[in-house]
Amino acid sequence: MTIFTDLTLLAMRDGLAARDFTARELVGAHVTAVEAARPLNAFIVETPEIALAAADAADAALANGSAGLLAGIPVGIKDLFCTKGVQTTAASAILKGFTPRYESTVTARLFDAGAAMLGKLNLDEFAMGSSNETSAFGPVISPWRALGSQAPLVPGGSSGGSSAAVAARLCAAATGTDTGGSIRQPAAFTGIAGIKPTYGRCSRWGIIAFASSLDQAGVMARTVADCALMLEAMAGYDPKDSTSLNAPVPAYAKALSGSLKGKRIGIPREYRMDGMDSAVDALWQQGIAWARDAGAEIVDVSLPHTGEALPTYYIVAPAEASSNLARYDGVRYGMRVAPDGGTLNDMYEATRAAGFGHEVKRRIMIGTYVLSAGYYDAYYLKAQKVRALIAQDFEHAWESCDLLLTPTAPTAAFGLGAKMADPIAMYLNDVFTVPASLAGLPAMSIPAGLDPDGLPLGLQIIGRPLDEQGVLNASYALEQAAGFVAAPTRWW
Ligand code: GLN
Numbered sequence: 001m002t003i004f005t006d007l008t009l010l011a012m013r014d015g016l017a018a019r020d021f022t023a024r025e026l027v028g029a030h031v032t033a034v035e036a037a038r039p040l041n042a043f044i045v046e047t048p049e050i051a052l053a054a055a056d057a058a059d060a061a062l063a064n065g066s067a068g069l070l071a072g073i074p075v076g077i078k079d080l081f082c083t084k085g086v087q088t089t090a091a092s093a094i095l096k097g098f099t100p101r102y103e104s105t106v107t108a109r110l111f112d113a114g115a116a117m118l119g120k121l122n123l124d125e126f127a128m129g130s131s132n133e134t135s136a137f138g139p140v141i142s143p144w145r146a147l148g149s150q151a152p153l154v155p156g157g158s159s160g161g162s163s164a165a166v167a168a169r170l171c172a173a174a175t176g177t178d179t180g181g182s183i184r185q186p187a188a189f190t191g192i193a194g195i196k197p198t199y200g201r202c203s204r205w206g207i208i209a210f211a212s213s214l215d216q217a218g219v220m221a222r223t224v225a226d227c228a229l230m231l232e233a234m235a236g237y238d239p240k241d242s243t244s245l246n247a248p249v250p251a252y253a254k255a256l257s258g259s260l261k262g263k264r265i266g267i268p269r270e271y272r273m274d275g276m277d278s279a280v281d282a283l284w285q286q287g288i289a290w291a292r293d294a295g296a297e298i299v300d301v302s303l304p305h306t307g308e309a310l311p312t313y314y315i316v317a318p319a320e321a322s323s324n325l326a327r328y329d330g331v332r333y334g335m336r337v338a339p340d341g342g343t344l345n346d347m348y349e350a351t352r353a354a355g356f357g358h359e360v361k362r363r364i365m366i367g368t369y370v371l372s373a374g375y376y377d378a379y380y381l382k383a384q385k386v387r388a389l390i391a392q393d394f395e396h397a398w399e400s401c402d403l404l405l406t407p408t409a410p411t412a413a414f415g416l417g418a419k420m421a422d423p424i425a426m427y428l429n430d431v432f433t434v435p436a437s438l439a440g441l442p443a444m445s446i447p448a449g450l451d452p453d454g455l456p457l458g459l460q461i462i463g464r465p466l467d468e469q470g471v472l473n474a475s476y477a478l479e480q481a482a483g484f485v486a487a488p489t490r491w492w
Pocket residue numbers: 127128129130157158177178179180181182183210317430
């Protein structure tokens with residue numbers, strides 16, 4: 001008997017095309033899995049009726065030969081993407097009850113391709129976080145547990161609902177967004193694959209903004225090929241997003257190749273950091289050996305400003321966030337708290353005080369501080385200059401290599417609550433992911449091994465602008481070498 005929820009996206013597509021099963025059966029099995037997995041808190045809203053209606057439409061399209069790329073494929077949507085007629089909150093109390101009248105470009109493309117939306121996935125509030133603990137809807141619990149332990153672990157963040165849902169086999173794939181690592185780090189924590197394409201590859205139109213010069217949509221799925229197919233459906237030029245890139249989108253899945261012959265893979269020496277978990281370092285060395293076996297030439301490269309990436313990000317991202325979040329004022333969207341007899345300013349203050357959580361307030365305060373007249377030059381302007389140097393580091397590296405191979409995160413998943421009291425420790429999660437975000441480069445995490453506690457670890461491939469195919473191919477080669485088959489044992 002086929003266990004529908006264990007199939008890869010490509011196996012689902014092939015089974016549907018061969019009419020081995022119907023989209024209704026496939027999507028129905030996932031609807032049941034979503035209901036059974038409520039202890040994970042991965043979904044903020046479940047939309048079984050939308051999923052089943054899409055399944056029926058897919059069955060009809062499959063029967064008459066008009067099926068799209070993702071006909072009948074069950075997917076989850078991060079609740080940062082506006083979905084027409086379905087509550088969209090960014091996991092913030094300030095947007096509870098907000099129902100968009102429009103569809104984000106990315107979700108519109110997925111639905112046009114026939115994907116069936118199971119619901120809206122939990123995340124860190126406004127995508128600010130690395131553990132999915134800042135959500136106003138409560139934390140997401142990872143489906144994974146360390147060997148011999150019942151202690152709840154974080155699924156990574158901010159796309160923690162997406163990572164948990166894909167790892168727990170609740171959907172074939174999910175959308176994520178990545179501003180500083182929010183696709184790659186949660187993918188690494190939950191033993192799945194995730195790609196953040198080049199900045200501008202996927203339209204930002206209809207995605208709730210965090211830091212606009214960094215935000216980029218991408219895919220989380222269990223295999224590289226599954227990510228490739230989803231990305232193909234999502235990506236592409238959109239005149240509604242002024243930073244959208246007008247470049248053709250290749251048929252990534254068809255062009256996948258696991259040979260790295262003729263490719264030079266750079267190993268950035270600054271990524272070897274004090275305090276890096278020894279299992280992470282060992283896996284990195286293993287990854288280098290796998291890449292060499294697949295035909296790559298390994299080269300030592302230097303990205304001298306790597307150490308400045310995190311402080312730069314934590315100036316630029318909060319600055320943009322403080323500006324983007326100014327729109328939540330109690331007038332236009334969601335929550336309104338209007339004290340009796342109060343002024344307009346009282347309403348703004350009361351609404352924002354009640355509507356935003358701690359981490360969001362911290363970012364708004366940092367952001368307004370670094371943008372304030374007295375400190376703009378010292379912080380924001382300086383950070384912009386350092387950002388340019390970080391991008392230049394990569395440009396120099398591309399003179400001697402085609403791709404970069406690094407760990408995705410410095411540790412495996414940590415316990416729920418372990419880092420909430422220490423924002424710096426939380427921010428350090430992004431040390432390996434943030435540089436590619438600041439430079440706008442495509443980057444992918446693949447599950448590559450387990451640490452001594454039996455928890456997944458990821459490897460990251462970074463590529464040149466618009467070379468998603470190169471990133472996917474190298475990831476595919478490493479995926480084949482790693483042969484990662486571990487899955488969480490069901491406890492929910
Ligand atoms: N963890 C990082 C932050 O908190 C990145 C988040 C993201 O990529 N959305 O800002």
